[in-house]
Amino acid sequence: MEDVKKIVSDLKRGDIKPIYFLMGEEPYYIDAISSYIEKNVLSEEEKGFNQMVLYGRDISVDDIVSNAKRYPMMAERQVVIIKESQDLSRTIEKLAAYAANPQPTTLLVVNYKYKKIDKRKALFKAIKKSGGVVFESKKLYENQVSDWIRRVLSGQNYTISPKASQMLVEFLGTDLGKINNELEKLKIVLPEGTQISAEHIEEHIGISKDYNNFELRKAIGALDKVKAFKIVNYFGDNPKDNPMVVTVSLLFSFFSQLLHYHGLNDKNPRNVASSLKINPYFVNEYVSAARNFPMRKVSEVVSTLREFDVRGKGVNSNAVPQGDLLKELMVRIFT
Template sequence: MDEVKQLVQDINNRNIKPIYFLMGDEPYYIDKISDFIQDTVLSEEERGFNQVVLYGRDITIEDIVSNAKRYPMMAEYQVVIIKEAQDLSRTIEKLSTYVENPQPTTVLVINYKYKKIDKRKTLYKAINKVGVVYESKKLYENQVNDWIRRVLLSKDYTITTKAAQMLVEFLGTDLSKINNELEKLQIILPKGSQITPEAIEANIGISKDYNNFELRKAIGERNVVKAHQIINYFSENPKDNPIVVTVSLLFNFFSQLLHFHGLIDKSPRHVASVLRINPYFVNEYITAARNYPMKKVSTVVGILREFDVKSKGVGANSVPQSDLLKELLVRIL
């Protein structure tokens, strides 16, 4: 995020590079940076003649070079934005000839999502000399909670740890999806508000009591009654609570718990760092470790591998999701 802030600051200060190559597995910042350049470098009046957006599936490298070599009309720069440039992955290295001698009045923005160029090859080295290569990496789950907090703080909102975790459990680590839901909440709630589990439940539709976050906690505590209540809720609402997601999250939890058992230093700070979890949740792992010795955890990991296959229809095509969930819970507990 600091790298993005610096990039934005440089553009605002008119320290503009001729090439921005935006690549990586997390599309959120690629889109944000590209949109910022599109909205900032040229004035509204200049964009009509000096800004063009092209799509990788419709063009060749030669088309990019041809557009990039044009001169701006009555403006300091022209902006050429290539979206979905990963569709040109087989020929992208050919762009290095242009990069070695770029048009100084062109701002060429390459959106190269879900892929990376080889840092050992000519193109990457050439861009680094004259422009910017930004790699947008997927965040770990524990980093997403902090990202949510910082994004909301910048908009004059706060969020409880549980509410942030509910969003991550439900939406995964896709920043674009999470940001869309946060923007909905910002429309509904006044500035200065704290986003709570109740607000998430009322406005996004994620149950504050019956979700994978609460299921994991109940299983870790060996709270049989609560765990069965949640599983029954999942069985009645399968579209909102797919078994594939539940099994995956439980597998991650027990895999981390196995790692926890192997730690010599079990101080909260060390556990949070090694397991890459929010310190707020360390006590859950301490409790679960008491309830599940290492041998039992290993058994549960094996059970979850089995049910991961079954949840995808292998060897259990005719078994309803509700029955699979109930059988899984019984075998874990």
């Protein structure tokens, strides 16, 4: 995120590089930088003749070079944006010759999503040598996304409760684009200064604050069998919104962390949060669950979850409904 801020800050100051090669597994930041350049580098009057957007599936590297070597018309520079350039992955290294001697009046943006170029090869070296930018957008781990949500909202004068943030992560995963879209919806209906709560998430996004994987995990850890079975019954009635594969995966992650907790010598809350890579807000949940699930039982549950992961994907399950499998899983966990 700091690299993104620096790139945008440099652009605002007029420190514009000849090439921006934006690559990596996380498309959110690639789109954010590319969109900023598309909207802000040229004035509206200049864009008509001097800004073009091309798509990798429709062009060749030779086409990119040909367009990049054009001179701007009645403007200081032109902007050439190549979207979905990963479609040119087999030939992208041919861009090295241009990158070694780029047109000084052209700003070339290459969006290379879900892939990255080999930093040992000519293209990367040529871009760096000629003063261009190679930005790698790395996928965030699940335990990093809640902090990302908090930082994004903080910059826009909002806060969010740990539970609400966790609900978003569990429902939307690590797709920053999807999460940002939902945050934008919330900002439309909630005034600045609001702390986004679980109730807001339920009302405006449609994720149940009572019947979700976060609450299921919490109920299991507290040995609250009644609540756990209510939640899995709800999941069974709404399988499309609550796929079993996601539930089993999240429970597997929880019990794996619980196993890690049992192995810690230092169980100081700060060390637990750091070692398990969790929000300090949730530490007490793990402390309570560890009392109810000794290490041996945790190991058994991890093994059981592996079994149900396979069965949930249709192996040796004889078309058993998801709801019935989840009920059986609860029985095994609580036994």
